[in-house]
Amino acid sequence: MTGDDESEVSLYPDLRDPRVMVAVPRDRRAAMTALWALAERLGKLVRDAREPLIAQIKLAWWRDMMATLENDPTALPKGEPLLAELQTDWAGKAGLGALPDAAEALLLADDGAVRSAAACDFGTALFALSGGGGGERWGLVWAATLQGEAEAAHRLFADARDRPRPSRAAVGHRALLMLDRWAGAIAAHGGERRWRREELLLFRIGLLGR
Template structure:
């Protein structure tokens, strides 16, 4: 697994729950925790994107796995000076589960074939959606995985996997409209192999925000 190559077609960034059009659907009291969680997902994604040697990437991911364990068991022992850790300490201190996100990121780092990439990408999305309070993150995860591929063919395969992934029923998101919006938004981007159509995406989010999907 490696980052998008310079000669690859422009590939869409994955939809992010912190987009104001989506975050408005998150209950106000949960927004700080959700924002910190997705900031962690972004940090892990950037780590994968920048990784040139799997071993170095694994060392960095191991550090985050250790931090996830401390967050769950002893938040006061977290090292100081890392702004994201400070946010997570406030919003996720005493809570477990963040290690599942790190594990899925590591699986993506080490994936060497189509099946492994598909499984790791779907697992990352499912873990992130579960931590966000719902289910059904596989299609989003496959789009996320496509954004990390160096080869055009590998990215296109994950776009195709996202298109072929069965659309979850709205109830799968546990009444979490924000996650429903992300899933449907990811599907729309994957349907065009990552090509962005900002106006139609905005209209889709407006419709989903008003009426659901």
Template sequence: MDEGMALLRAADREAWLALLWAPAPKRPALASALALDLELERVVAELSEPLVAEIRLAWWRERLADLARGATAPPQPLLRALASAGRAAGLDLHALARVEDALLPLLGTDAPDLACIAARRGAALGEALQPLVGAGGVSVLARRAMARFARRSFRNGAAVVRGLAAWRQGPAASFEAPDVPPPLLAGLDALARADLRALRCGRPLARAAGPGRQLALARAAFRLPLRARNW
């Protein structure tokens, strides 16, 4: 298995399953970018000291800037995958580094504006992936980012819970609009929309990678145009 896909499988099995429906040549770069996004999320969610988390995020930002300048990747699996598959596919590594900046507000103790954070995270990741997925990825990735707040436990979990409650009570955010996702992100979009609907209605989220979620991925794949299919 490609290194990027292996890293994504370890971090988020559902995202890995979604990419299995994508054309094989595009999987490594897509997987590497999504795995980096999840690693930055992990730093914010799990490190107990905000200062330590900021230092770790700064380290990732600097390494991504080095890669964007053409530097050789250090012996770190995710950076190696981004240097090989990501650069070859034309990923915008400067844009990818902005995911770190979008996540920084989560290190505070106040209830964060999760819709704003999700929109900024989706914008950074969508811009980075545009050479691969085309236009339209930003809204899909913002929906996915919003759903991740309910899928992962955060160090400041109480603040995130308050942020989710504020989002549920407010008007529907722009990333819930009925737009058409890029074909390569159709599966991820189907899962994110299902999560957001459940959150809005106060229902529990379906089990990650469970039968219902895998069926949603298959349905999204079979709705793809023939030219976008790899199977």
């Protein structure tokens, strides 16, 4: 990566970044931290997959766990810290299963259109679970950072760049607005990071809401 100032930050815009988390209401921060940790875990399975079948099995396990969390949270297995964190705020709530579904679709995608659709589905589901709308541009940038092939990543960044920018009202939540605009800035440069500009962007939106 190149840019103004290479820093130790996430490969993709993450709600858990302190500059973004400050815009999340205090009473929702624990729930959002667990949710976005789940997104990170699923993304890591896609990124690190050497044998797709093994990654599929792991994603299926997470899908089953999300169904159990929704329907019978007391039956969740012990010993997985992330499940314990999710149980605190997400027990009995629907929608989490959309994330492993979309991650699996991304893992198995064999062409650019399917890959983009899966990325958008993941981003849309994650933003909805986070209390807002949009998420497509973020999902495309997220998926681009998981790709092992430069051409696949380039196409996803280009798709994110060409997507219409959702309005503030459509996104709904300031923290998610920050993530969408941050993703758009990364996509505009084909994934090349401009650290100081990103910092200023987040500061402006966090302060002014636009």
